[in-house]
Amino acid sequence: MNVVEQVQTKLKEEIKAAVLKAGLAEEAQIPDVVLELPKEKAHGDYATNMAMQLARIAKKPPRKIAEELVEQFDKGKASIEKIEIAGPGFINFYMNNRYLTDLIPTILQAGERYGESAIGNGQKVQVEFVSANPTGDLHLGHARGAAVGDSLCKVLAKAGYDVSREYYINDAGNQINNLALSVEARYFQALGVEKEMPADGYHGADIIGIGKRLVEEHGDKFVEIDEKERFETFRDYGLKYEMEKLKQDLESFRVGFDVWYSETSLYENGKIDEALAVLKEKGHIYDEDGATWFRSTPFGDDKDRVLIKQDGSYTYLLPDIAYHKDKLERGFEKLINIWGADHHGYIPRMRAAIQALGYDEDTLEVEIIQLVHLYKNGEKMKMSKRTGKAVTMRDLIDEVGLDATRYFFAMRSSDTHMDFDLDLAVSQSNDNPVYYAQYAHARICSILRQAEEAGLTVSDRADLSLVGAEKEVDLLKKLGEFPQAVAEAAEKRVPHRVPNYIFELASTFHSFYNAEKVLDLEEKERTAARLSLIKSVQITLQNALDLIGVSAPEKM
RNA sequence: GCGCCUUUAGCUCAGUUGGAUAGAGCAACGGCCUUCUAAGCCGUGUGUCAGAGGUUCGAAUCCUCUAAGGCGCGCCA
Numbered sequence: 142m143n144v145v146e147q148v149q150t151k152l153k154e155e156i157k158a159a160v161l162k163a164g165l166a167e168e169a170q171i172p173d174v175v176l177e178l179p180k181e182k183a184h185g186d187y188a189t190n191m192a193m194q195l196a197r198i199a200k201k202p203p204r205k206i207a208e209e210l211v212e213q214f215d216k217g218k219a220s221i222e223k224i225e226i227a228g229p230g231f232i233n234f235y236m237n238n239r240y241l242t243d244l245i246p247t248i249l250q251a252g253e254r255y256g257e258s259a260i261g262n263g264q265k266v267q268v269e270f271v272s273a274n275p276t277g278d279l280h281l282g283h284a285r286g287a288a289v290g291d292s293l294c295k296v297l298a299k300a301g302y303d304v305s306r307e308y309y310i311n312d313a314g315n316q317i318n319n320l321a322l323s324v325e326a327r328y329f330q331a332l333g334v335e336k337e338m339p340a341d342g343y344h345g346a347d348i349i350g351i352g353k354r355l356v357e358e359h360g361d362k363f364v365e366i367d368e369k370e371r372f373e374t375f376r377d378y379g380l381k382y383e384m385e386k387l388k389q390d391l392e393s394f395r396v397g398f399d400v401w402y403s404e405t406s407l408y409e410n411g412k413i414d415e416a417l418a419v420l421k422e423k424g425h426i427y428d429e430d431g432a433t434w435f436r437s438t439p440f441g442d443d444k445d446r447v448l449i450k451q452d453g454s455y456t457y458l459l460p461d462i463a464y465h466k467d468k469l470e471r472g473f474e475k476l477i478n479i480w481g482a483d484h485h486g487y488i489p490r491m492r493a494a495i496q497a498l499g500y501d502e503d504t505l506e507v508e509i510i511q512l513v514h515l516y517k518n519g520e521k522m523k524m525s526k527r528t529g530k531a532v533t534m535r536d537l538i539d540e541v542g543l544d545a546t547r548y549f550f551a552m553r554s555s556d557t558h559m560d561f562d563l564d565l566a567v568s569q570s571n572d573n574p575v576y577y578a579q580y581a582h583a584r585i586c587s588i589l590r591q592a593e594e595a596g597l598t599v600s601d602r603a604d605l606s607l608v609g610a611e612k613e614v615d616l617l618k619k620l621g622e623f624p625q626a627v628a629e630a631a632e633k634r635v636p637h638r639v640p641n642y643i644f645e646l647a648s649t650f651h652s653f654y655n656a657e658k659v660l661d662l663e664e665k666e667r668t669a670a671r672l673s674l675i676k677s678v679q680i681t682l683q684n685a686l687d688l689i690g691v692s693a694p695e696k697m
Numbered sequence: 698g699c700g701c702c703u704u705u706a707g708c709u710c711a712g713u714u715g716g717a718u719a720g721a722g723c724a725a726c727g728g729c730c731u732u733c734u735a736a737g738c739c740g741u742g743u744g745u746c747a748g749a750g751g752u753u754c755g756a757a758u759c760c761u762c763u764a765a766g767g768c769g770c771g772c773c774a
Contacts, residue, residue, distance in 0.1 A: 228717040450772040486769040655738040
């Protein structure tokens, strides 16, 4: 717990104590003490709405309650300088902010660990994201999912959750057959032979590339061989090629996974049969019309779902149930799936399956990533998977830049539809907020370099009583918010809070920078104190940027 | 038809657990570089929080209904 949290805790205790002393409510009746950070500086450093909350219990007007509370307050105890009653009954606390300087040595010592908290309590969480089919290039939606998923994982880890990142490889089923047939068609075409693409084929440029590469590596040797052998060869080759490409693309997007889980493995190790057997045993399975059904409606689904089709093959759902059963058996207490908006209709049946297996439905959380629309020349770009005319994640990184792309996706709440204006992102890249934040970091690094050249070093033993100017206090307050901002982003699964925080911190720093000079050889003590302050800002900015996979450059 | 998401300034979006006068960026206008990076700072203007009811001390926020847009509703994945 850092000083800020200590002071807040103390303040809350004092508020509660004052309620009891004033005899306004019984201990059990007291609502949770709410401390707000007022938007207006004139409203003090902290405010509480306790008087309003007690209005009904104490049966008195809020302002009267507030007066009685303030009378009981022990000011000396919680760094309180002044208390005022305002508005409908807010109690505003003006703090003696001297204690905030303790943050500086805390941050300097914590270094890259600053921002950590224990709010996650070591809970074992698994986050499954991207999981794009290995049948084409990653497109915009995947990029958004990758950015959000990666940031969420980092935020969760920093907030004290035990996180495992996983990618589910759909390497079984129809789409892989279509991949093999698509590769086959492209192979023949690369040889100059007319060959039609399959009806549900994949028209991406990557598959054309596979066809060409097969010809380069093997010539026409697959033309004459047995059709089944060719199919299997092309399927395996295509899958391997696609997976390698996926991994490379994600790596270059700074997104990594702990586990790559193969759907095929579920077929091979009997986990599908096992899952089916468990459901059957619990009475959630029946046969009808020659198919095998999962009775999901008792668990809130719209209709029951087919697991095994008339032709004996499995629907997508069955291996997916087996997969989630396996996740749960691996001991995860929380499963977070990040899915594209086009899969949201799938949520009720998956949650039904979780319950049917005997787990709490809330064990599974699904975060939906809404669609991304790309605009160019002021017009919405048409994307078609069918013709392969879609902008890929790689195109986007190449055009917009890695940091800007990551920041752009991370900064928006994932449940809103997103317009990505390519012209703006590319041509006016200086206006991109990512540069604003990185610039603050680079500026600090520049000052630190010059300090070093002048023989000054950052030390946590500087005389911090010299830190107290308005802009300095603003910075300290903002620095102190970081661990709570991360914790909240983690608990609420809203990683886009992090870019919000980054922007605020950068803004506070830029403002400070223009108001106060750090390096002043006439005033070595003050300079030392300010160096330790800006070093703290640098550390915090770097840590925050790292949470969203954006670099913190030392020069720009 | 049913389900989920969205609707906040000209544009793109924040808005914390229901709090005080709803905020940023972009765009517009006016200032600030002989002084640590002007990719910056300071200032000015900007609202039917889609609409209507309800809950209450208090609603952009919670509930109900309506409208608009998106996505889904398969023995596809």
